[in-house]
Amino acid sequence: MARIVALDYGKVRTGVAVTDELQLIASGLTTVQTKDLISFLIDYVGTESVERFVVGLPKQMDNTPSESEGLIQAFLQKLTAQFPDIPVERQDERFTSKMAFQSMLDSGMKKKKRQDKGLVDEISATLILQAYLNRN
Template sequence: MPRIMAFDYGTKRIGIAVTDPLQIIATGLDTVHPNQIIEYLKKYMQAEPVERFIVGEPKQMDNTPSQSAQHVRGFVNLLKKTFPEIPIEMFDERFTSKMATAAILQSGAKKSQRQDKGLVDTVSATILLQGWMQKF
């Protein structure tokens, strides 16, 4: 069974998470600079089939798009252009970074790990993917 891949998009880093082949468990995969994401995905998908992309949708508390929404739309358009055969779904990403920071803190991570923004982005993508999976 192909995997499902989720992205926590940022202009400096993109956190990536994937499901296992049976689509039961979400796992953090990596953090990649936006300029390297397409090359990274092409290489990854040569080894592992991916059936769907889930992209975090940045929203304000009042449900309106946040300032970073335009960057996310550009990323989604790039994914559509590069991988037209893979469906893309948007999923509300509110609070994923705060939840990721709390999860890292609860795990007993050292201070240097807690301050690693790449780790926060990867855990955020994992939380995003878990949330999407739970809606089914």
């Protein structure tokens, strides 16, 4: 089997999480500057077998798309053009940032480390991927 890569896409930074090759466990991989994301993924796919991408789907509480969905749609066009053979799925990402921050608190992480927004994005990507795995 191949890995699944999840992305918590943001205007500035994107959190990246991956599964193990058996697709049982979601783990945070890194946070990448969004402007460098496609080149990062090219390098990653060049060294790892990737079955699919899962991209967070930001929604409002009333189930309408959030304002960042426009940016994500533009990115999805670039992603599918670059990797036409790797399917892309979406996963609801409501509350993942709050859950990520709460998990940092619950783990006893020091305040300075909790202020690392990149780490929050990476944990959010992991939560998106775990929710995707649970759903499937």
